[in-house]
Amino acid sequence: MTSISEAPQNPLPLNSARSRQPGGGYVIRWLRANLFASITSSLITVILIVLLGKVLISLVQWGYWNAVWSVPGDQTGACRSVRGLGACWAVIPEKYRFILFGTYPFDQQWRPALACLTFIALFFVSSRRSFWRKELVLIWAAALALIGILMWGGIFGLTYVSQDRWGGLPVTLILATFGLAFGFPLGIVVALGRRSKLPAIRSLCVLYVELIRGVPLISLLFMASVMFPLFMPDGVNIDKLLRAQIAFVLFAGAYLAEVIRGGLQAVPRGQHDAADALGLSYWKKNGLIILPQAIRHVIPPLVNTFIAFFKDTSLVLIIGIFDLLTTAKTSIIDPAWQPFSVEVYLFVALIYFLFCFAMSRYSRRLEAQTRH
Amino acid sequence: MTTSTPELRRRRQLRFSLSRQQITGLVWQIVVVGVAVAIVAFLWSNALHNLSARRISTGFAFLGREAGMPIADTWLAYSPKDTYVRAFIVGIVNTLRVAVIGIVLATVLGTLIGIARLSSNWLLSRLAAVYVELLRDIPLLLQLLFWYVLMQGLPAARAAWRPIEGVFLSNRGLVLPSVPIAEANLWVIATIVAGLIALFVLRRQLMARQEADGKVRRLWPYALVLVVALPALVSLGLGASWTVTMPELRGFNFVGGLTLAPEYFALLIALVTYTSAFIAEIVRSGIQAVPRGQWDAANALGLRRSFVLQRIVLPQALRVIIPPMTSQYLNLTKNSSLAVAVGYQDVVSIANTTLNQTGQAIEAIALIMMVFLTISLGISLFMNWYNARIALVER
Numbered sequence: 206m207t208s209i210s211e212a213p214q215n216p217l218p219l220n221s222a223r224s225r226q227p228g229g230g231y232v233i234r235w236l237r238a239n240l241f242a243s244i245t246s247s248l249i250t251v252i253l254i255v256l257l258g259k260v261l262i263s264l265v266q267w268g269y270w271n272a273v274w275s276v277p278g279d280q281t282g283a284c285r286s287v288r289g290l291g292a293c294w295a296v297i298p299e300k301y302r303f304i305l306f307g308t309y310p311f312d313q314q315w316r317p318a319l320a321c322l323t324f325i326a327l328f329f330v331s332s333r334r335s336f337w338r339k340e341l342v343l344i345w346a347a348a349l350a351l352i353g354i355l356m357w358g359g360i361f362g363l364t365y366v367s368q369d370r371w372g373g374l375p376v377t378l379i380l381a382t383f384g385l386a387f388g389f390p391l392g393i394v395v396a397l398g399r400r401s402k403l404p405a406i407r408s409l410c411v412l413y414v415e416l417i418r419g420v421p422l423i424s425l426l427f428m429a430s431v432m433f434p435l436f437m438p439d440g441v442n443i444d445k446l447l448r449a450q451i452a453f454v455l456f457a458g459a460y461l462a463e464v465i466r467g468g469l470q471a472v473p474r475g476q477h478d479a480a481d482a483l484g485l486s487y488w489k490k491n492g493l494i495i496l497p498q499a500i501r502h503v504i505p506p507l508v509n510t511f512i513a514f515f516k517d518t519s520l521v522l523i524i525g526i527f528d529l530l531t532t533a534k535t536s537i538i539d540p541a542w543q544p545f546s547v548e549v550y551l552f553v554a555l556i557y558f559l560f561c562f563a564m565s566r567y568s569r570r571l572e573a574q575t576r577h
Numbered sequence: 578m579t580t581s582t583p584e585l586r587r588r589r590q591l592r593f594s595l596s597r598q599q600i601t602g603l604v605w606q607i608v609v610v611g612v613a614v615a616i617v618a619f620l621w622s623n624a625l626h627n628l629s630a631r632r633i634s635t636g637f638a639f640l641g642r643e644a645g646m647p648i649a650d651t652w653l654a655y656s657p658k659d660t661y662v663r664a665f666i667v668g669i670v671n672t673l674r675v676a677v678i679g680i681v682l683a684t685v686l687g688t689l690i691g692i693a694r695l696s697s698n699w700l701l702s703r704l705a706a707v708y709v710e711l712l713r714d715i716p717l718l719l720q721l722l723f724w725y726v727l728m729q730g731l732p733a734a735r736a737a738w739r740p741i742e743g744v745f746l747s748n749r750g751l752v753l754p755s756v757p758i759a760e761a762n763l764w765v766i767a768t769i770v771a772g773l774i775a776l777f778v779l780r781r782q783l784m785a786r787q788e789a790d791g792k793v794r795r796l797w798p799y800a801l802v803l804v805v806a807l808p809a810l811v812s813l814g815l816g817a818s819w820t821v822t823m824p825e826l827r828g829f830n831f832v833g834g835l836t837l838a839p840e841y842f843a844l845l846i847a848l849v850t851y852t853s854a855f856i857a858e859i860v861r862s863g864i865q866a867v868p869r870g871q872w873d874a875a876n877a878l879g880l881r882r883s884f885v886l887q888r889i890v891l892p893q894a895l896r897v898i899i900p901p902m903t904s905q906y907l908n909l910t911k912n913s914s915l916a917v918a919v920g921y922q923d924v925v926s927i928a929n930t931t932l933n934q935t936g937q938a939i940e941a942i943a944l945i946m947m948v949f950l951t952i953s954l955g956i957s958l959f960m961n962w963y964n965a966r967i968a969l970v971e972r
Contacts, residue, residue, distance in 0.1 A: 239699035246698045253700050289730075405606040409613060416946070419953045421914035423925055424945045431938045435627045436620040516716035523718075523918055530719055547730070550723045554715045561714035 268292050284545060293545040297552050300536040304553065307372015307527045313364065317375040320355045323348055324378045332567055345386060352379070368446050372527035374556065376446070380453055380518040380528065385511060388457025395462035397491060400469055410462070417459035422520055425452045430524040449521050457514055464506050468499035508568035512561050519557075529553055624939065633936045640665070646930050648922050650838040661931060668927035669948055675841065675923065676910040676952070679848040683909060684902075686849060687856025694861045705857065712854035718915055721847040725919045728839040734830055743823045745831060751842050752824040755835035761817035768811045772803035779803075840921035844913065852909045856902065863898035864890060895967050903960035907953050914949075924948050 241247040271291025273284050275298065284293035306314045327348040330336050336344070356375060359365035371379075398410035417425070429452035430445065437443065472495050480490040500507075519530040527535070533553040537546045628635055644664040645657050652674065655667045693705040712720070729748055732738065737747035743754040756762065776799060783794045812819070824834025837845070867890050875885040914925040922930075925945055932941040 239697070242697055249696075249698050250700055253704065257700075257704070403602050403606045405610050409609065416950075419950045420946045421911040421925065421949060423914045423917065424928075424942055424949070427925075427929060427932070427945075428942050431932060432624075432942060435624045435938060437627075438623050439626075512714070516714075519716040519718045520915070523915075530716065530722075534722065544730075546726045547723070550719060550726065554719055554723070557716055557719065558711070558714045562710065565710075565714060 266291070288544060292548050294548060296537070296542050296545045296548050300542065300549065301552070303373075303536050304529070304532050304549065305373045306375065307532045308370050309372060309375075310364075310366060310370065313358075313366065316355045316358065316363065316366075317371070317373070320352045320375050321378060323352050323355070324375075324382060327382070349383070349386065368444050371446070373532045374529050376521075376527055377515075377518050377529040380450060380521065380526075381511075381515045383450055384453035384457045384514065384518070385461075387454045388461055391454065391458035392461030392465050393496065395458060396465035396469055399462065399466055414459045414462055417456060418463070422456055422517055423523055425456055426520060426524050428452065445524075446526055449524065449526055453514075453518065456517075457510075460510055460514070461507070464503050464510055465499060467506070468501075468503035469495065471502045472498045505568045505572045508564055508571065512564045512568075515560060515564070516557065529556065631936065635937075635939065637940055639931075639935050639937050639940070642935075644931070644934075646927070646934065648927070650841055650921065661935075664927050664931070665924065665944060668922060668924035671916075671921070672910075672913055672923040672925075672948070673952075675844055675848065675913045675916065675921070679845055679852070679909050679913065680906050682845070682849045683852040683856055683905075687853035688860050690853060690857035691860025691864070694857060695864060709854045709857050712851055713858075717847060717851045717912055718918060720851055721843060721915055721919060724846050725839070725843040728843045731839075734826060737826070743821075743834070745824060745826075748839060749830065749836070750839040751837040752831045753835045753837070754821045754823050755833075756819055756821055759818070761812070761815035762819070764815055765808050765812045765817050768808045769804060772807055776800055776803050838921070840916070840919045843919055844916050844921050847915075848909055848912060851912075852905055855905050855908075859898055859901045859905065860894070863894035866897045867893045892967065896964075899960060899964045899967065903957060903964075906956050906960070910952055910956065911949060914945075 240250045267290065271287050273287055273291060273293050273295050276283050276293075276295045284295060287293070302311070302314060306317045309317050327345065330344060331341060352375075354360065354363070356371060356379075357366060357368075395410045395413060398406045399414065401407050401410075426449060429448040433443065433448045433451075476494055476498065477490070480494040485493070518528060521528050522531045522534065525531070530553060533549050534546075537543055537549050625635070640661045642661060643658055644661045646664060647657050648655050648664065648667055651667050651671065653667050653670055655663060690705045690708060693701050694709065696702045696705075728750070731746060731748045734745070734747045734749050737745040737749075737752075739745055745752040776796070779799055780796055783796060786792075787794055811817075822833040824831045824836075826832075871889055871893065872885065875889045880889070913923060916923040917926040917929060920926075928941040928945045932938050935941075
């Protein structure tokens with residue numbers, strides 16, 4: 206609480222050291238202004254450097270100097286002897302295929318790998334402003350179809366692989382992406398319904414959104430895994446992954462509806478009036494005039510919702526679906542490797558981090574663009 | 578333009594077309610509600626059929642039966658012979674125990690980090706930024722598993738770490754020195770709470786009088802009497818004992834002191850650190866939303882920096898901060914249900930066990946929903962009240 210710069214946009218405080226201390230080179234001046242501007246600031250800097258140094262040194266010792274990078278086969282003796290002092294990175298090359306692709310047939314694992322690359326390409330294309338057109342819907346449909354073919358196979362000479370053998374990163378990406386692809390239109394409809402003048406439709410939408418947002422995602426997933434079969438007629442048996450996927454669509458729909466509703470509220474009243482004056486029907490008015498503006502308003506919060514949603518897919522661990530986190534947790538059940546779960550969790554955390562960090566960077570850039 | 582007869586007729590037609598709009602509206606509503614009711618009825622009849630086929634009776638009668646599930650970590654007296662109702666209540670208390678303490682700690686930590694992010698000290702603000710970015714971009718469940726694994730990797734009770742005298746950190750969890758709470762202690766605590774409430778009311782009155790005549794009135798003498806002197810007298814009068822009992826290692830476990838089980842401790846750390854990263858961002862943007870002119874004006878008056886922050890900037894920032902903070906509190910409460918992944922028995926975990934034991938899926942999940950909707954409503958009401966209190970009063 207000691208030192209707050211008056212203007213956060215400006216890293217230099219008003220009575221900065223720069224004005225008082227004209228001497229010294231750029232580096233010295235920078236250090237004076239940013240690390241040693243006052244006695245408290247200098248004190249904080251010194252304490253932080255000491256703490257940071259200690260932490261970094263022990264991290265480097267654990268993660269690099271004392272670490273074991275490879276062991277022959279399952280002979281983890283070398284790892285066990287440095288336990289607590291050094292990391293056992295040997296677990297990663299040993300287990301990464303299982304962590305990334307689960308129990309997918311080993312010689313066919315290029316297919317989920319290709320599916321993951323398709324996902325990444327799809328995200329990349331969707332993030333380009335020049336692709337924000339109607340054709341994007343077609344690109345999505347084509348990409349999702351391609352992913353379906355790659356994962357299931359059964360045609361074009363690809364052997365059929367059933368859903369229970371899918372696992373790892375592709376499952377995480379499928380849950381997140383399909384959840385968004387179907388949750389987004391649902392969210393739009395519900396957001397429109399919540400702002401509708403028709404009381405019955407409005408209250409139905411409010412009920413749906415508040416019910417889903419009011420309870421933890423886990424209870425929805427329990428519902429999907431336990432209650433869903435009860436609600437189906439006899440003989441209808443829906444796959445576990447699909448049931449979780451439906452829960453995710455409903456979940457994403459409710460949260461996206463709230464974000465889109467915020468965007469709808471930001472569209473000026475005059476736009477509605479102008480569209481009405483042109484005699485456009487309700488759907489044409491919203492599809493051509495209101496929604497394009499509303500969604501543009503809320504792109505940064507939408508990306509933030511995507512990030513939260515991507516992280517939330519990891520909850521399927523609790524109902525036993527093999528996503529990235531579940532495969533990671535399963536890979537260390539093996540007694541030989543059991544003590545090295547920290548290394549595996551760090552590896553998986555890195556993957557999640559890369560995806561989320563890329564999205565959050567992107568969202569921040571968009572925000573900066575819309576502000577100017 | 579003069580109003581002629583055809584003009585009037587056209588108007589009438591317009592009104593007619595408006596009511597046609599109303600008719601389409603009505604039709605739409607009937608269709609949508611009809612479809613919704615049909616879907617629910619279809620699902621419900623299927624459920625009834627399936628339940629009767631599996632010989633599961635619907636209803637909440639099962640709540641009175643013996644639960645037979647062990648609950649390890651609880652503040653209430655509980656044994657597996659108790660009923661399901663009792664088990665649920667224990668679960669609710671466990672959820673609240675993690676949520677309330679988590680909210681308080683996350684608010685404190687998040688505010689500190691949010692302020693650190695705006696520090697003029699480059700190193701401090703960079704470190705705060707790294708903290709926020711790192712914790713926000715990794716799933717909470719993964720962080721929770723990570724903390725839990727670290728907790729299990731701690732040395733056994735015999736070789737526990739002792740950072741401070743009387744504090745033990747081992748794979749049995751965190752053991753802290755504690756004060757045994759007897760009846761006399763409870764009275765003293767009650768006096769302190771009553772004193773705080775009285776002080777709060779008094780402060781309002783003093784402020785109102787200060788606004789009326791402009792004289793500054795001191796609050797601290799009253800505070801000294803109400804919160805310190807009076808409870809001390811009560812404590813002396815009732816002979817309350819405040820001796821701190823130090824935990825001791827006996828055999829393989831600790832005796833005395835307050836034990837935070839590793840599951841609870843891991844869950845608390847994960848929730849607090851994860852949520853504090855979001856709160857830090859909210860606090861940062863709230864402070865940045867206060868116009869620069871407010872800082873300048875306060876500086877021009879020669880006010881101290883800490884005073885400017887406390888009395889000028891933070892109150893204004895709070896108006897921006899409160900609404901998103903409310904949703905973070907709700908998130909933390911809902912996220913506490915991840916407890917099930919590490920085996921801390923919160924209400925969701927107990928409902929899940931109940932569901933597996935009795936097959937009463939609908940009832941168990943309805944109970945979870947009821948509990949969380951009530952908690953969410955409670956937090957929203959409180960935060961709305963607080964928000965209305967600090968809102969800008971325009972004259």
